Amino acid sequence: MRLSRYFMPILKENPKEAEIVSHRLMLRTGMIRQQSQGIYSWLPLGKRVLDKVNAIIREEQNRAGAIELLMPTLQSAELWQESGRYDAYGKEMLRIKDRQDRPMLYGPTNEEMVTDIFRSYVKSYKNLPLNLYHIQLKFRDEIRPRFGTMRSREFLMKDAYSFDLTKEGAVHSYNKMFAAYLRTFNRLGLRAIPMRADTGPIGGNHSHEFIILADTGESEVFCHKSFLDRSIPGEDTDFDDVAGLQAIFEDWTKDYAATSEMHDEAVYDAMPEGERISARGIEVGHIFYFGTKYSEPMGAKVQGPDGKEHLVHMGSYGIGPTRLVPAIIEASHDENGIIWPESVAPFDVVVINMKAGDEACDAASETLYAALAKAGKDVLLDDTDDRAGTKFATADLIGVPVQVIVGPRGVANGEVELKNRKTGERETMTIEAAINRLAG
Amino acid sequence: MRLSRYFMPILKENPKEAEIVSHRLMLRTGMIRQQSQGIYSWLPLGKRVLDKVNAIIREEQNRAGAIELLMPTLQSAELWQESGRYDAYGKEMLRIKDRQDRPMLYGPTNEEMVTDIFRSYVKSYKNLPLNLYHIQLKFRDEIRPRFGTMRSREFLMKDAYSFDLTKEGAVHSYNKMFAAYLRTFNRLGLRAIPMRADTGPIGGNHSHEFIILADTGESEVFCHKSFLDRSIPGEDTDFDDVAGLQAIFEDWTKDYAATSEMHDEAVYDAMPEGERISARGIEVGHIFYFGTKYSEPMGAKVQGPDGKEHLVHMGSYGIGPTRLVPAIIEASHDENGIIWPESVAPFDVVVINMKAGDEACDAASETLYAALAKAGKDVLLDDTDDRAGTKFATADLIGVPVQVIVGPRGVANGEVELKNRKTGERETMTIEAAINRLAG
Numbered sequence: 001m002r003l004s005r006y007f008m009p010i011l012k013e014n015p016k017e018a019e020i021v022s023h024r025l026m027l028r029t030g031m032i033r034q035q036s037q038g039i040y041s042w043l044p045l046g047k048r049v050l051d052k053v054n055a056i057i058r059e060e061q062n063r064a065g066a067i068e069l070l071m072p073t074l075q076s077a078e079l080w081q082e083s084g085r086y087d088a089y090g091k092e093m094l095r096i097k098d099r100q101d102r103p104m105l106y107g108p109t110n111e112e113m114v115t116d117i118f119r120s121y122v123k124s125y126k127n128l129p130l131n132l133y134h135i136q137l138k139f140r141d142e143i144r145p146r147f148g149t150m151r152s153r154e155f156l157m158k159d160a161y162s163f164d165l166t167k168e169g170a171v172h173s174y175n176k177m178f179a180a181y182l183r184t185f186n187r188l189g190l191r192a193i194p195m196r197a198d199t200g201p202i203g204g205n206h207s208h209e210f211i212i213l214a215d216t217g218e219s220e221v222f223c224h225k226s227f228l229d230r231s232i233p234g235e236d237t238d239f240d241d242v243a244g245l246q247a248i249f250e251d252w253t254k255d256y257a258a259t260s261e262m263h264d265e266a267v268y269d270a271m272p273e274g275e276r277i278s279a280r281g282i283e284v285g286h287i288f289y290f291g292t293k294y295s296e297p298m299g300a301k302v303q304g305p306d307g308k309e310h311l312v313h314m315g316s317y318g319i320g321p322t323r324l325v326p327a328i329i330e331a332s333h334d335e336n337g338i339i340w341p342e343s344v345a346p347f348d349v350v351v352i353n354m355k356a357g358d359e360a361c362d363a364a365s366e367t368l369y370a371a372l373a374k375a376g377k378d379v380l381l382d383d384t385d386d387r388a389g390t391k392f393a394t395a396d397l398i399g400v401p402v403q404v405i406v407g408p409r410g411v412a413n414g415e416v417e418l419k420n421r422k423t424g425e426r427e428t429m430t431i432e433a434a435i436n437r438l439a440g
Numbered sequence: 441m442r443l444s445r446y447f448m449p450i451l452k453e454n455p456k457e458a459e460i461v462s463h464r465l466m467l468r469t470g471m472i473r474q475q476s477q478g479i480y481s482w483l484p485l486g487k488r489v490l491d492k493v494n495a496i497i498r499e500e501q502n503r504a505g506a507i508e509l510l511m512p513t514l515q516s517a518e519l520w521q522e523s524g525r526y527d528a529y530g531k532e533m534l535r536i537k538d539r540q541d542r543p544m545l546y547g548p549t550n551e552e553m554v555t556d557i558f559r560s561y562v563k564s565y566k567n568l569p570l571n572l573y574h575i576q577l578k579f580r581d582e583i584r585p586r587f588g589t590m591r592s593r594e595f596l597m598k599d600a601y602s603f604d605l606t607k608e609g610a611v612h613s614y615n616k617m618f619a620a621y622l623r624t625f626n627r628l629g630l631r632a633i634p635m636r637a638d639t640g641p642i643g644g645n646h647s648h649e650f651i652i653l654a655d656t657g658e659s660e661v662f663c664h665k666s667f668l669d670r671s672i673p674g675e676d677t678d679f680d681d682v683a684g685l686q687a688i689f690e691d692w693t694k695d696y697a698a699t700s701e702m703h704d705e706a707v708y709d710a711m712p713e714g715e716r717i718s719a720r721g722i723e724v725g726h727i728f729y730f731g732t733k734y735s736e737p738m739g740a741k742v743q744g745p746d747g748k749e750h751l752v753h754m755g756s757y758g759i760g761p762t763r764l765v766p767a768i769i770e771a772s773h774d775e776n777g778i779i780w781p782e783s784v785a786p787f788d789v790v791v792i793n794m795k796a797g798d799e800a801c802d803a804a805s806e807t808l809y810a811a812l813a814k815a816g817k818d819v820l821l822d823d824t825d826d827r828a829g830t831k832f833a834t835a836d837l838i839g840v841p842v843q844v845i846v847g848p849r850g851v852a853n854g855e856v857e858l859k860n861r862k863t864g865e866r867e868t869m870t871i872e873a874a875i876n877r878l879a880g
Contacts, residue, residue, distance in 0.1 A: 006507060035511070036544070044508060044572075047509050069481060069482055071475070071481045072479045072480060076479075091539045099532075099534075117483075122449075130447060
């Protein structure tokens with residue numbers, strides 16, 4: 001992408017309304033724009049990051065055997081009356097009447113709808129286990145949306161729903177998502193800690209929140225420090241291995257970790273002081289096992305091997321991509337801007353032409369741009385006529401992992417400079433060497 | 441994907457509510473499910489097709505220089521009051537009040553919001569031309585939604601918006617989208633004919649609908665038969681070439697083509713009878729140039745090279761992916777089911793294990809499945825214990841372009857059968873030859 005033809009509206013000033021660093025940086029880099037209270041547009045730079053986050057979530061959901069579909073945003077109120085949640089869900093639910101005066105709502109979550117899909121088609125235990133997910137917009141009419149897309153009203157959620165014949169089966173389905181979440185957050189450059197959690201309006205009695213530690217987090221959390229270097233399930237994880245996944249679950253839940261709602265001070269205080277962590281955290285995922293809470297009122301049953309009908313055991317599993325983006329920034333930035341993990345960076349490389357219009361600089365920049373693009377890299381070419389200082393500041397601000405600096409003096413020797421955004425390390429090398437290094 | 445672990449709920453009976461073939465086939469194959477009137481879930485098979493359609497649209501938008509972002513579904517009424525469309529837009533607009541009693545709406549289109557984004561950031565002609573697009577859900581509260589996702593209330597739209605300093609620039613932007621649309625529909629296996637069109641609630645005076653001919657189309661259309669074999673702009677089209685794109689536009693608009701609203705009977709009747717086509721058509725795209733209709737009331741201005749402020753000239757360009765899927769089916773099916781063009785088929789190949797549980801058949805099927813998946817193909821493996829006849833019928837119904845039939849007799853000779861879904865041609869060959877043929 002040539003910056004001269006891109007739409008990346010960098011703000012010169014720090015926006016006053018932003019209270020936390022991720023919100024400030026997302027506004028400054030032109031990643032997002034507020035359209036109404038708690039409702040945002042994702043501008044092109046933000047959209048690129050969001051797409052990469054979604055792609056990783058999707059890969060790990062698929063790896064764990066979940067199947068993607070797409071449910072609509074608007075739901076009929078009837079479904080929620082069936083489950084009993086229509087009246088129970090408070091003012092956060094956006095209730096709507098259509099032109100025929102039928103009561104609808106903008107889905108805050110999809111347990112009812114997916115249960116309705118399930119009961120319409122699945123009649124036998126032979127089609128279980130089943131895990132259906134989608135990545136779809138949700139709306140929760142928060143009284144106080146804030147921190148940009150960290151707590152917005154219209155937001156994106158990946159929500160998966162598992163269906164099993166038995167509780168034991170459902171526990172395995174839960175463990176699959178548990179392991180998938182560990183892998184997902186790790187690939188996003190985040191260390192997420194699963195904590196026993198309250199179940200809120202989703203219900204059930206077995207639930208974990210995945211929390212990343214951050215000073216700006218809204219929750220107070222308590223855990224053992226062992227979580228900071230616990231090993232992540234590998235790419236070769238066998239999601240059909242019941243005992244293997246249970247072992248991962250046990251390893252990751254044997255030490256103390258709880259949000260303030262579930263905090264047990266006595267247990268926490270019993271740990272040696274040097275092993276305790278008391279911090280603030282951001283919830284980036286939440287998984288629930290809730291048995292027959294929805295299958296019972298909605299009649300979601302299958303025929304078992306015994307020939308009888310059984311209510312299915314269900315769980316649901318949420319990740320918020322539009323919250324993950326600021327969470328990643330909270331975890332990875334410095335005074336000059338964002339430092340993207342490679343896996344979600346909007347561009348892999350930015351080629352900075354220090355002197356656009358100079359024949360040699362233009363030629364070298366174009367050579368690099370074409371070679372890296374051909375190698376399948378996402379490359380941003382800063383071909384604008386801004387001053388070099390502005391270009392360096394922008395490159396640091398938007399946090400692309402590698403900068404290739406093309407200046408007149410270097411190019412005269414056939415050389416360019418590589419800068420690592422994270423470490424600040426710089427290295428001078430020939431254009432060819434730079435291409436070989438980065439195209440790999 | 442192993443069918444035994446997939447969610448593809450095939451209906452045995454033709455659903456009674458479906459009036460047209462695409463709706464019937466989408467329901468029968470478990471591609472979609474109606475959740476409320478005119479509101480659909482895209483089940484896994486449908487979601488795969490929809491994703492492939494979106495990917496092609498996106499590639500061609502990007503090739504033409506459009507830049508992707510993502511605007512929200514809910515909009516503030518204020519924006520629409522600014523443009524004057526809040527009152528003008530009828531009951532199709534879904535009006536909503538949030539918990540603070542603020543008037544909102546579910547966007548039926550995004551001219552106002554994108555103009556608001558534009559005016560907030562772009563101040564100079566140097567940043568033009570600009571074309572911003574998104575693929576986002578829209579809602580239009582149709583009084584009579586029908587034909588499945590062909591005319592639904594919640595639907596997906598790719599909508600692009602161009603901004604130029606002058607009318608001449610805007611015409612070039614229009615021509616870019618015109619050429620991109622020809623390429624897009626062609627890649628989707630559709631022959632779309634651009635027709636002069638009425639502009640409706642979007643406004644403006646220069647507009648084309650892209651129509652595919654189909655007996656079940658809702659519009660009556662009239663055109664010259666030359667459109668049926670006119671050549672499509674190539675992959676090497678230079679979208680910066682003003683004269684080249686204008687030539688494409690002129691070539692594709694020189695012959696008569698109009699929807700009934702714009703029909704000129706005298707001109708049509710003047711054509712030799714053998715060259716006339718009078719048919720029904722499905723609108724799959726619509727592009728508009730509307731000058732300063734939105735930039736004027738909303739104050740979207742840039743500084744020109746003359747130092748003065750100029751209202752920008754705008755256009756908008758829509759394609760409905762959720763309508764394209766049934767349109768493709770209308771254009772490509774037979775009495776046994778769907779015949780997907782390769783570019784959007786949910787799977788490239790289906791491997792049919794005629795005798796799951798038979799050691800030799802299982803081994804051959806797994807070899808094929810693994811080799812084709814490794815080659816990057818989307819493969820469906822029918823490893824269920826259904827009867828062979830059911831499996832053949834399902835494979836034909838869901839319309840995967842190539843079937844590999846693995847049966848005990850063939851496998852005893854190391855052979856499998858390839859069937860081309862479209863032509864019905866069958867060919868017997870070794871497993872290795874089948875892999876070489878299909879992995880390429």
